Amino acid sequence: MNIFQNIPPFDFHEVFVMPWTEFGDVFIWIFVMGFLVTAACGMLGSFIVWRQMALVGDAISHSVLPGIVVAFLLTQSRGTLPMFFGALVAGILTTTLIEFIHTKSRVKTDAALGIVFTTLFAIGVVLISMYGENVDLDTDCVLYGEIEYVSQDLTVSLFGLFDVPVQVARMGAVAFCVMLLIVFFYKQLLVSSFDPGLARSIGINPAIVHHGLMLLLSITVVSAFEAVGAILVIAMLIFPATTASMLSDRMPIILGLTVVISAISSLLGVHLALWLDVSTAGAMSVVVSTLFGLAWMFSPNRGLLVLAMRR
Amino acid sequence: MMSVSCKTGYMNGYRFLIRFGLILTVLTLAANARAAKISDLESIEFGEQLVRFFSMEDELLRTVLLGSLCLGLCCGLLGSFIVVRKLSLVGDALSHAVLPGVAIGFIVAGHKDPLAIFIGAIVAGLAGTVLVNLIKSTTHIKEDSSLGMVLAGFYGLGIVLITMVQKASIGNKAGLDKFLFGQVAALSSKEVTIMAVITVLSLVVIGLFYKQFLVGSFDAAYSKALGIPAQFFHYLLMLLLAFAVVISLQAVGAVLVSAMLIIPASSAYLLTDRMHRMLILSCLFGMGSGAMGAFFSFLGPNLPTGPLMVIAASTVFAASFFLSPKHGLVSRWLRFRDRTRRIRNENTVKAIYHVREKNYFEGEGVDIDALAARLKETRKATLLRVKFLTDANLGDVKEVDGNKNIFLNPEGWLMACTVVRNHRLWELYLTNEAEFEADHVHEDAEKIEHMLGEETVRQLERLLDFPRKDPHGKLIPSLADLQRTLTHSPRKNEPSGYRMPHS
Structure with missing residues (x-):
């Protein structure tokens, strides 16, 4: 059995042209959804990565599972709103518990994080298997996400001009909010991320910024989770930010770069998934990690190649 | 345990x-x-x-x-x-x-x-x-x-x-x-x-x-x-x-x-x-x-x-x-509670010691009002303090001439002497060895008095050459005094027989 037998032959027309000419209305939404998720996560990720909270996103994305299940069991509906609030509560609970365990005992932050999210995830899986018949929830969906079905969703009309799938519209709103908040509170975020002491001295409370960022992270992760699944949210949170930080030292440029990287990775990801006939979210994260690999090797000022040549 | x-x-x-x-x-x-x-x-x-x-x-x-x-x-x-x-x-x-x-x-x-x-x-x-x-x-x-x-x-x-x-x-x-x-x-x-x-x-x-x-x-x-x-x-x-x-x-x-x-x-x-x-x-x-x-x-x-x-x-x-x-969180909380209680009791017995010292150790009981005045708090607060003290079996409250008086029992008196000794030794250490001004040492001693262990106290005593008086000229209860308070108490559970230090 050879691994290469599984790869379908590459046909440029079939992979890159046909989706836009033949199935444009489906493809555009998968791409837009991927872009919105990656861009929202990426912009937020720039700050998360600098604050060394990269794995908190991972934790939140896992522990939304019990939140969703409990919300479903309580309301008996698969409506978006209860699900969203269940997940949000679980996300906030996660960050609170992590902080509680690590401030009230000698367990380190990373261990506390590992304890909290795995426990909540385990509770979620047990709940699903106990009420399995009633819950129309799929653990696979939790992990992979189902971005492929985004255009089969109900649509809403936007400004009377486009018919936008509900999910895409919602994610767009979240991404827009993230962008607005980052622009409005740019100074506070920047100063408290790099120099909490300075932040305190100019009247910014780092604790409030921290909790606000956690809330925003929970909201973003919960909305993104439906599209790309639990584990890949973390790829979208970390990779654009680290890739951009390999290329620049200026925060505004990094933020701009993450948006560009998001666009590239969701576009190429959609095509890669189509070519190999695999999970779109998985393909997108493969693309985004390849982009990081390229930046790591060839970055003009701190790439491995440049470092090797200087030596 | x-x-x-x-x-x-x-x-x-x-x-x-x-x-x-x-x-x-x-x-x-x-x-x-x-x-x-x-x-x-x-x-x-x-x-x-x-x-x-x-x-x-x-x-x-x-x-x-x-x-x-x-x-x-x-x-x-x-x-x-x-x-x-x-x-x-x-x-x-x-x-x-x-x-x-x-x-x-x-x-x-x-x-x-x-x-x-x-x-x-x-x-x-x-x-x-x-x-x-x-x-x-x-x-x-x-x-x-x-x-x-x-x-x-x-x-x-x-x-x-x-x-x-x-x-x-x-x-x-x-x-x-x-x-x-x-x-x-x-x-x-x-x-x-x-x-x-x-x-x-x-x-x-x-x-x-x-x-x-x-x-x-x-x-x-x-x-x-x-x-x-x-x-x-x-x-x-x-x-x-x-x-x-x-x-x-x-x-x-x-x-x-x-x-x-x-x-x-x-x-x-x-x-x-x-x-x-x-x-x-x-x-x-x-x-x-x-x-x-x-x-x-x-x-x-x-x-x-x-x-x-x-x-x-x-x-x-x-x-x-x-x-x-x-x-554990609960055991740490319990320990914290015990420590707060102990410090509160130590402060109470110390105040009782001070009141008795002011009266040249005459009489055994201390009037609640005098104690309240010494602690600069209301009579009600002092009564509450005294209740904690009696609950911990460190003393009894008795009516003397229509006034409520607190009598320390031997354990309570030992505690009082220990705390006062710790306080005064530390003050002396700060003035003599660390060269603090005599009017700057009280605050620091207020904190350390609850934490000094026996071993440290012995060291301090040796270092200061077994002093008898603190920087303010007050007598420091010595180890001998402390031991005598225990061995010489004639009736164990009754408030009686406390002598002044170095008597």
């Missing part, structure tokens, strides 16, 4: 270890069961299931239980080292990073061959840890981000490969998704054998190089001075960790493997300060959680073993988080 309970817990631990060891041996001898699902047993009653579980006659059950115990033991052992090395989330990254290896192993072998999958997973896992270290050493990116990148990147690749495999027409691919969530009941005896081998291997390696691992975990500089190749042992640990992750993967799934690594070890970390005890406790908690997971999933028709194991482990963690004798 706390140390006693700790000790008995430790003894129980040894007994448990022996019992688990026996069960393990018996099960190893009898582990040749077929793979099947526990959920096949739906129709059987709860009670019957209980009997079946404890009679251990079911071969499937024995396989599952042996697998769970091996998993718990192995993860508990290695988890302790990664928790104390602050590498907790390396297990998480590893368990996700092995996924492409699992898929490639499957593709190469063409079917679900445990050995091929095992090798693929180990290679992928090690590649992941090497990559984390490479990113960390060649860029400015921090450890958590590099862990996250390896985790997510490899996992994305793994998902792509697995979806490819699932769509391709290869033989029996059932059970590949078990790597995501795990299914102990689907373990075959071959897999359990691999698990047992890996567990024994980890035990042997850790046993042989215990000192090297220990020193490397806590003191990198010392380990370097001893000539221990730290890098080698780091990667040896990572290799063992990769083994542990891979064998646990089918049982509990990628997401929850790190739980079995972190949670039992963290529970043990809260219970003891000694590494070997932590290792033993962590292994016990791991095995206990494994057995509990297997037990509870056996009771219901459709219950997954892995998550139940994790929930059992988390329950143990919650218990030690709150109730650990030394580091």
Whole structure:
């Protein structure tokens, strides 16, 4: 059995042209959804990565599972709103518990994080298997996400001009909010991320910024989770930010770069998934990690190649 | 009392270890069961299931239980080292990073061959840890981000490969998704054998190089001075960790493997300060959680073993988080409460001493109003204070000429003398040795008086050449005075016979 037998032959027309000419209305939404998720996560990720909270996103994305299940069991509906609030509560609970365990005992932050999210995830899986018949929830969906079905969703009309799938519209709103908040509170975020002491001295409370960022992270992760699944949210949170930080030292440029990287990775990801006939979210994260690999090797000022040549 | 309970817990631990060891041996001898699902047993009653579980006659059950115990033991052992090395989330990254290896192993072998999958997973896992270290050493990116990148990147690749495999027409691919969530009941005896081998291997390696691992975990500089190749042992640990992750993967799934690594070890970390005890406790908690997971999933028709194991482990963690004798939240709160009470009582008896000193130690009782005036608080507050004092059996309240008076009993008087002595000795030390001004020393002494131990006091006395007076000219109660207050009290429980110092 050879691994290469599984790869379908590459046909440029079939992979890159046909989706836009033949199935444009489906493809555009998968791409837009991927872009919105990656861009929202990426912009937020720039700050998360600098604050060394990269794995908190991972934790939140896992522990939304019990939140969703409990919300479903309580309301008996698969409506978006209860699900969203269940997940949000679980996300906030996660960050609170992590902080509680690590401030009230000698367990380190990373261990506390590992304890909290795995426990909540385990509770979620047990709940699903106990009420399995009633819950129309799929653990696979939790992990992979189902971005492929985004255009089969109900649509809403936007400004009377486009018919936008509900999910895409919602994610767009979240991404827009993230962008607005980052622009409005740019100074506070920047100063408290790099120099909490300075932040305190100019009247910014780092604790409030921290909790606000956690809330925003929970909201973003919960909305993104439906599209790309639990584990890949973390790829979208970390990779654009680290890739951009390999290329620049200026925060505004990094933020701009993450948006560009998001666009590239969701576009190429959609095509890669189509070519190999695999999970779109998985393909997108493969693309985004390849982009990081390229930046790591060839970055003009701190790439491995440049470092090797200087030596 | 706390140390006693700790000790008995430790003894129980040894007994448990022996019992688990026996069960393990018996099960190893009898582990040749077929793979099947526990959920096949739906129709059987709860009670019957209980009997079946404890009679251990079911071969499937024995396989599952042996697998769970091996998993718990192995993860508990290695988890302790990664928790104390602050590498907790390396297990998480590893368990996700092995996924492409699992898929490639499957593709190469063409079917679900445990050995091929095992090798693929180990290679992928090690590649992941090497990559984390490479990113960390060649860029400015921090450890958590590099862990996250390896985790997510490899996992994305793994998902792509697995979806490819699932769509391709290869033989029996059932059970590949078990790597995501795990299914102990689907373990075959071959897999359990691999698990047992890996567990024994980890035990042997850790046993042989215990000192090297220990020193490397806590003191990198010392380990370097001893000539221990730290890098080698780091990667040896990572290799063992990769083994542990891979064998646990089918049982509990990628997401929850790190739980079995972190949670039992963290529970043990809260219970003891000694590494070997932590290792033993962590292994016990791991095995206990494994057995509990297997037990509870056996009771219901459709219950997954892995998550139940994790929930059992988390329950143990919650218990030690709150109730650990030394580091637990409740015990720390109790200690804090005891200390506040003691300090409050010490302040009260000190004030009583001061009032009596002002009266040249005439009369035994101290009027409540005089005490309230001395403490600069209301009569009501002072009465409350005095009540705490009488509750702690340090004194009694009696009516003298229509006024309420507080009488200290010998223990109370001893406490008063000790606190005053500590206070005045410290003041003297600060003025004489640390060259503080005499009017600056009171505040500091107010705090330290509650904390000075006997040993420190002896040292202070020697250093200050057994002084009799403090910087303000007041007499310091000496050790001899303190001893006399105890030995010379004629009637133990009645307030009487207290002399002034140096009488």
